[in-house]
Amino acid sequence: MQKRNSRIILGALFIAVFALFLLPSLIPGFDASLALADETAVTSDVDTVADANAVTYAPAPKLTAADYPSIPGVNSRVVVWLAAQLHLWFGAFVLAVPIFVFIIEAIGMATRDQRYDNMAYEFIKVSITAYSLTAILGGLLAFSLILFYPDLFTYLSTIFKGSMFAYALLFFAESAVLYIYYYGWHWLQGGFKKWVHLTLGLLLNATGAMLMFLANAWTTFMMSPAGVDAAGVFGGDTWAAIHNFLWNPLNIHRMIANVAYGGSIVGAYAAFKFLSARSKEQRAHYDWMGYNANFIAIAALLPLPFAGYYLTAEMYAYSQQMGITLMGGVFAWIFIIQAVLIGALFLSANYYLWCGLGRSEGAHRYTPYMKYLAVVIVGAFLVWFTPHTLVLTNAELKSLGGPYHAILGPLGIMPAKNTAVNLLILFTFLSFMFYRRANKTATVSWAATGNAFQIALFTAGIINIFILGIYYGYFTNTVYKVAASIPQVMTTLVIIITSVVIDVFMYKGAKEVAPLHWGRSRVSARSQYALFLLAVSFTWLMGLMGYVRSGIRQHWHVINIFRDNSPDAFTPGLGYAANVISVGTIIFMSMVIFVFWLSTISSRKSTTAGYWKEQGT
Amino acid sequence: MTKKRRIPRLLQLVLVVLGIYLGFVLTFDVILGQVIPKSLLTMYMFFVIAGVLMVFTFTEESAQELIGPIKALVEDPSKKMVRNVVFVIVPLLAGVYTYASLMPSFEAPVELRTIHPAPPSSVKAFGKRFDLATLENPYRKFEKEDPDKFHKLVKQGGEIYIQNCQYCHGDRLDGKGPYAAGLNPTPLNFQDVGTIAQLQESFVFWRIATGGPGLPAEAAPWISSMPIWQDFLSEDEIWKVILFLYEYTGRQPRSWEHE
């Protein structure tokens, strides 16, 4: 029996993997582009290539306001906006959870610590209801697009028909794998079966990533169209349209952001469970879960600014107009709001770590240092926050002699912000290092040397970041200015990785000074609110960035190709957008609470004596 | 636990915040002579207070110590007198603040000029349409190909600059020309790292050719007195001036050379 089961799974798995590899052939663009590449290689004759794509496509339609159906009393743009944003929030959460569930499950397998396995199971349990909500919201988005923007949908679907079909099929695959993964969790335990389960997790992530990449392609096509000519006539090469200029930058950015976001949502879940826990064990469990969720969120949050910077740089490179609209034009102020939100993220993540020091008596050694970390973190954040365009009263203008501020002006541009963000990340990492060492003392003989080396590393790294930021940022031309951000990032990454490696060896078999008490009374409710703040800020921030990403297209459906002529073609102002985002966030939060609530009632049982007829046996 | 007497936590917090506030004002307004904008200082202080609060509350003891006096003030029967005074003063202060901030003043409304307005995708100048995304300085290539010729072009650009631009933008390109004092917004300081060094040449061309009136609506109010230079200069001359601007300031135009 045992053996048969595993054989079935193995078979199913094999088929699933096979199907996954077959998928690309379902996307006509894959073949077409390869065939096209071959042909052009063999013969450079223009006609042959043209003949190969005998199908001719229509140019992008020119619409009038009458081409947009409307329902009285319904603002079609806000409906599509909210549907898309809610779908994205849930999608991000649902795609992210399997990523770290996979990692946690693997950690559990490696350490043979069942707590990890239970936690991973709880994570996926939370996401399973969210999964169907994602699909429902995706359907709602598709419906509202077809209903309110039929011509746009038709135009996009002629270009992406293959990939849209593949998307639908992939969704089936995703569902199947997810359900086996979740419902088979307790069945697929131990030895070989656990490995099968882990492979399923990998498969789940692969399908999920592919789903997201496809949907990203449709989005980025509208921002950086490819595979079409200036009039919007599709050349027939789907791969070119998918692999457009901003596709990969967005893929990377969304992938990392998803993980951070998923971590923050799960953190909020754990925090809520912690606050309402009755027993000591529950408190300990959810404290531990919240800590891990926060760790995931921070780990993904650290590289996120770099991914965002890369995406923005690519947007600039794609079109200066788009770049300046984004950074200097109407949307300049959005980055001030973004800075506030990111500040909230970093501050609350740090605060949670500092509060976590209370879990062990051994941490008292480190508490005095936290204020220095705070000084640097807040200081770096203030630089990150300084706007390029200052709001000046007339008296201030007169006193300054013009709108340029000799000190704050240079802080408003990218090199200063890059330097600041690298410091912010390094010191957040430092907070984590202190936390890690809270209850231990290194016993290895070279501990002093190791510490000295780490301090030297940090000092040298910080000096390097400053030199790169100040010298290359202000005293050379823009090519270097942009290029200098890369060594800055590398410095930060080198410091983080090297320190982690040193720490791992240095604290091997370290002496425990005082035990770590998960969920003890000294873990305050305040720290749990930091986790809520993390989740709320993240959700709101994603909404804001979604608005700006879409907003920089301005009055275009597909930029410079397909004009938006609907009455709502105007770009909404920031305040209005903020209100829509807030409403969206509240809807999302309510839905998430519903999902969390569902996951708690499934384990509740009511005994109703005398309700059911006694079965005579 | 023996504890030496020290300043109460609450007072510490207030002192730290006040100290930082005064530090900002002192550094910017007095020492550096460049006032810190009030709007920015407000936000700075908001985050400073958030940071200070974080430091003061992350351990349980410290948080209790901080909240203790406040709790006592509200609950302790012996502090009745102080409580009454505080409960009168705080609403009064709030009222005064609200009154002061809502009181209409004769101050002109704050101007929000965007320093770098987003350029249009194409611009009409000299009776032609220029696609700003692909527009390049036709003379830039000589910088590498023919330095002598490039030098000559820069020199010509410099002459055009002196004849036309320096009255406002200054003979040192620092935005301090003889007429600059009469202008608001003040002429751009090309030496500043935040100006031309941040921009592609096509953007600079757009700004010179269409001047203040060519600014998009979002950069409003466009009270910039930059003339529409396409009426006075030729296309070539504008490109030469642009060469000069970058050459003289030692900056390079923004470019996107992808490796």
Place this chain on the structure above:
Amino acid sequence: MNNFLKVAIFSLLMVGAFAGYSNFGIPQIEPAPPPVEEKLDLGAMTMDQFVALGDKIFHGKGTCTLCHNEMGRAPMLDKIGTVAHERLGDPRYQGEATNVEEYLHESFVKPSAFVVAGFGKSGTNDTESPMPDVSGGGIGMSDAEIAAVIAYLQDISGSDITVSIPTDVPEEGGDEESEGGGRAPLESAEAIIAEFGCGACHKVAGETGEMGPDLTHIGALRGKDHLRRALLDPNAEISEGFMEGMMPDTYGTQLSGKELEMLVDYLAGLK
């Protein structure tokens, strides 16, 4: 208080703080409304502007001045508004127009309805005009544009303008469509020659134009490269005895790559 309520209130406060800051903490910039699309806004035009539009088309897009000029390739049109009614009574008139405006419109789209003596295609005894139908092919003027040119012609010849400004213009017929954007690709070189009216000036494909070089044996004289350049940049080299600037230099944007190659192959094959 219930934990749930506390958390909910905390979250709402945070969301409210973000929204409040975005609304009141930062300056509100209303993004500029989308720019108005450039198109013929006939509704708001005065007759003077309409005439000016006709002037622009006559000297520009319509390519009329290629032939209707002092070179004597086609009749001068400076008096057309006043002489046109004489044509209506002419026995050689083949059309159906009853007034000057209709006559002018007819001569735009069916030029052979009346051919001024001496300006017909050679060998047709002035029954066939070398002028192409301006509403199709390479020129592709819309009805509104034709009306504007009629107004312009009536204006310069000093007669009353009888044209009324059309109010509803179909979206089609704008500049872009006529420049190859929405046109179905042509299948043969003969179709291209017919569509673009090459025969109006050249002797080619059974047509007998005389204003440009004879192309009946062009393949024997010129290679493909030369022909391609002559199509894309006609003024690069002018054959002896012909004027510079006669042939439109817009075929590069009007023909598709495939059509161009087809035409070059066809011409090169004429030996």
